[in-house]
Amino acid sequence: MDGKLIDRIRGARRIAALTGAGISTASGIPDYRGPEGVWTRSPGAVNAFTHENFMADAAVRREFWRAYAGHAAWRAEPNAAHRALAALDDAGVAVRVLTQNVDGLHQRAGLAARKVLELHGTMHTTRCTSCPARFPTTEILAAADDDPPCPRCGGILQPDIVLFGQMLDAEVLGHARNIAAASGLFLAIGSSLQVEPAASLCTVAVQAGATLVIVNRDPTPYDDDAAFVLRDDIEAVVPELCAAVTGAGHW
Incomplete structure (x- = not known):
């Protein structure tokens, strides 16, 4: 050095x-912008990380949660x-x-x-976008729902991470x-x-x-x-x- x-x-x-x-x-x-990065290999994947798309489109949320459930970070x-x-x-x-x-x-x-x-933010907790409820993300993933609703109010759930378009x-x-x-x-x-x-x-x-x-x-x-x-x-x-x-x- x-x-x-x-x-x-x-x-x-x-x-x-x-x-x-x-x-x-x-x-x-994997990183995001490197040669083997998430965005490099699947440029369209960024759509699932855009807050507007996530909130508006159930198909985007299903894609997001499927990818999230198998993410390497859970085993890292x-x-x-x-x-x-x-x-x-x-x-x-x-x-x-x-x-x-x-x-x-x-x-x-x-x-x-x-x-x-x-x-x-953190991937380890998930919050409801309609009420103050928060849950361990592992509990939400264990429910095996590809677009999990809030167990308390039925609202849309989002992991406690900052998506594109959020402050x-x-x-x-x-x-x-x-x-x-x-x-x-x-x-x-x-x-x-x-x-x-x-x-x-x-x-x-x-x-x-x-x-x-x-x-x-x-x-x-x-x-x-x-x-x-x-x-x-x-x-x-x-x-x-x-x-x-x-x-x-x-x-």
């Missing part, structure tokens, strides 16, 4: 990590990158993860739920911006940084004086703002970055 990078990040005490789909691909979860386990961020927190470094992922793998790796902001939760986004602004080191890991407003957290961090390090296979719109850009394998390089922060060996 670049000595200048190691010198720059060693001893960082407040770290924010913006994580995207790329951090979970080593866990067997945290990989070395997830575990390294959790271990860095265990080492006493103030770590906050701002994730675009809905898989819950950061928490399963050992990070406390309060230290993970799920910008785009991010303003409180969560505001909290994320505060964390980005307070960080000394901002890691953008496995994100194409093409989805706003999450990607703009990089700008918030840099303008507040943080060192921005981007770890991603492909170029991003924010590469020019970064102090360092790494194209290395995420599962390999994130543990190295975390070890460099503490001056330790590999996790």
Whole structure:
């Protein structure tokens, strides 16, 4: 690893990590825009992730729920990158993860739920769009209904994820911006940084004086703002970055 990078990040005490789909691909979860990504292989699949289509068309909802029931994330386990961020927190470094992922793998790796902001929601709970009811998604999937109605009011159910056309939760986004602004080191890991407003957290961090390090296979719109850009394998390089922060060996 670049000595200048190691010198720059060693001893960082407040770290924010913006994580995207790329951090979970080593866990067997496909990304969206890569060569084997969900949108790349099935461009029409995006229709099922559009809020307007989801709410208006039962056929779209059936397609969505069928795909959701078989999603690889249900079987996935945290990989070395997830575990390294959790271990860095265990080492006493103030770590906050701002994730675009809905898989819950950061928490399963050992990070406390309060230290993970799920910008785009979570796949593990499902809410009714007509009443305040919420349910574990596994319970909804177990019902084996291809367009499951709310068990309480019969309304349309939607997993607690942000679909295209929906706004991010303003409180969560505001909290994320505060964390980005307070960080000394901002890691953008496995994100194409093409989805706003999450990607703009990089700008918030840099303008507040943080060192921005981007770890991603492909170029991003924010590469020019970064102090360092790494194209290395995420599962390999994130543990190295975390070890460099503490001056330790590999996790």
